[in-house]
Amino acid sequence: MSDSTDTGPVLAADGSPLKQSLARALRREKMRALALIAPLLLFVVLTFIIPILSMLFRSVENQIVSDTMPGTVAAIQDWEAGTGEAPDELVFQHLFIDLFNASEAKEHTKLGTRLNYEQTGLSSLFRTSGRRLDDIGETYQDPLEEIDPAFEEADFWYSMMNGEGGEGLLEERRDMWNAQIGGGMDGDVGFVPSSAMIDMLPWTTTAYTDWAIWAAIEDEDVVAEEEPWEAVYGALGMDLRNPETAAAIAAYDGPGAEQLQAAVANMDQLPQIGFREAFAEMDEDWLDPEVWDTIAVYSPRFTSGYFLTAVDLKLSAEGVTAQPEDRQLYIKLFNRTLFMSLVITGSCILLGYPVAWLLANLPLRTANVLMILVLLPFWTSLLVRTSAWKVLLQQQGVINEILVWLGFVDDANRLILMNNQTGTIIAMTHILLPFMILPLYSVMKTIDPSYLRAAKSLGATNFVAFWRVYFPQSVPGIGAGSILVFILSIGYYITPEIVGGTDGVFISNRIAYHISSSLNWGLAAALGSILLVVVLVLYWLYDRIVGIDNVKLGG
């Protein structure tokens, strides 16, 4: 029926147009429905969607490198990875400033741990270097204070550095700290770098600003009353070595001019080596081009490195390469997980089908007893059932003892039923069996026995009647049970861990290892994401081949 007629819109009882009134009622209905599912929706979003999204994010996220060493990462862009040569002085100057800040904030060890996943030895390289950066700074600080004692006075530094026009630098460095330690560096510093100093002594002003922000906000000191940390002296050394700076200082007549000119005049007292050499003296690994390849390759804020590792590839200066053969593991584990899950699903079908048939066809009283037998283990703790299998399966265990006693097996050649794939398959088949039996049972319950009788009365043999009439009707149950069992077993962890030994463990055991032992959460997230995608793809394939409409959990 059309709602617009010559007589105008149809009106509801209250006089408003019927269309509007209907829409309002419908909207109210929808809101009520939404309110009803809101708790569940919120729960699913909080406990399922958000964790999955954060896992996906973690598997590519790599901000720690550029957050901890922003200057170095920017400077290294001009250096060519894979040339077999460590970068030049400029990169090491940035490295000194970055690493000094990071070690004050105790972030350098985190970075070392992160990079150690990619290259062995970086953990201790960063840890020990962080401790010794003060010494490099002191090689400049001591002679400078010798040249003029004013260099150790807070006043001197503050009057020279403080000024106006440097708000940009201040905010830039504040952002650097915020990125480095994850925020909390806002507030009044009580210091603004002078723009004249930024032009004349760029390194020193940057290092002093870094220190001033840290001192004012993290240590809650007054900038004007404290002597800066060693990095500032090292930075002054960098500036003084620049010939243009020396000329600018000669022409300079602001605060501290006398001392700076004295420093320029006594350059021979300052260390004669650059920061590149100073780092090399501290640890010769800093000149190892491989170390810099790793830093360069992992400097972007997002990386595909974890995913590549998860499929036995490697991100290196030469691009994507295969892992050396003695480190290839994950593809094998994925294949094994899929294969064994299939075997477990298959054996669940074989064992569960007859039981479900019995349950559906026995008289109610007997069927109930049988049902309890199925459900009782289902209600028992997973850990208890798995441990019980351990007692049964081990070489001195119940099964072997009985076989030896019966004479089927020689005492010296007891069966190895555990700590291998056999153990995992046996225990997991038992544990997941109810997930196969219950959907099968609920589907078989709905198959009318008169179909079978009709088939037989039309001359079918028992087998033909079963195969052509009964079985096709029970397929939706098999489908539902298989999906349940397969997806559950693909992510199984505790049972393979206990009875799987080394060749019966799944990919999830590796994920657990990376979460709780190696702390390589990025790799764990990448492995988990791949597992998720594999399950979704298999589900899609299943839908294409069997059709998800053919899956029934009951009725």
Add this chain to the structure above:
Amino acid sequence: MKLLKTLTATTALCAAGSMAGAQDMADDVTMVSWGGAYQQSQINAYAEPYMEMNPEVSITWDESSNEAVAKLRAMNEAGNITWDLVDVVAADALRLCDEGLAMEVDHDELLAPAPDGTDASDDFGDLIVSDCFIPQIVYSTTFGYRTDMVPEGVDAPDDICDVFDTETYPGMRSLEQRPINNMEWALLCDGVAKEDVYDVLATDEGQDQALAKLDTIKDSVIWWSAGADTPQLLADGEVFMGSTYNGRLFSAIVEQNQPIGMMWDAQVFDLDGWIIPTGLSDERLARVEDFLYFATDTQRLADQAKYISYGPARASSAPLVSTHAELGIEMAPHMPTDPENSKNTFLYNYEFWADYRDDIDAKFQAWLAQ
């Protein structure tokens, strides 16, 4: 299994609540340890005495030490640290320190001096392997074997290389499912001198050499991941010999009377101790510091050895080690540090494994999966 054991001094708690406020110390403390006999030794030796002295305190125990690093990191990311004091092995303390999850402490300021006035840092000596780590005990990973399964006419195994000798000593072995310790033992038995082990292990060839040696017994190995596995496997006769923590073997031998012998040869010393998580409030920190001062003094650490056969971490505690609290036997001969037991020992190389752990573990797991 008890997941959580809560000890509460309930009535005293309310009465003393207001009094404690004046000292600005939190009264509810959550401590994290390993559960089992080890945690019990801590409760007996210092938690209960401390609560007797401070009836307002209640201690909640969380048995999460084996996953403390991951959990602390998760707590830190969530910005809610619920633990006050965490018992971890030294390698984990190092990592927590690196990650900024454990607090750096001044050992001399925080901990009691020895009775003769020696500073705490000198009393603990080299065992302070990290600025965040407050050592409690020295334990060792060593081998135990079934005395009744030693073949006739053969001496009981007393050499680490007997583990690799499946001809003389047939039967299964249990080894920990990680490269640490196993790689060192393999190299030692493949002709590498003790002082060169880590230099060799740092090279690809050395790692291959160690794996090749392990390959010779791979078919006879059951790999364990929990400390209780080897004692169970030995008790069931599933394996002939296996590695585990010496305290576990001690309780199997002495407390459960299993026919198990200790090998001690090439035992690997490791340390266990406390760390304080970063980010505690002042009141909680004050309580933790007060507890630590008491719980790590010379007498308390010596007391702990009455309940478990791990060596106290303080040099000054060693002479005070006495007899087992219930069985009355002398504890000294069961200590890994006893001269008779420590003729040939190895010290876990923290720096080496901090660097090589990820790399060698990848190779080791790939080798296991072959």
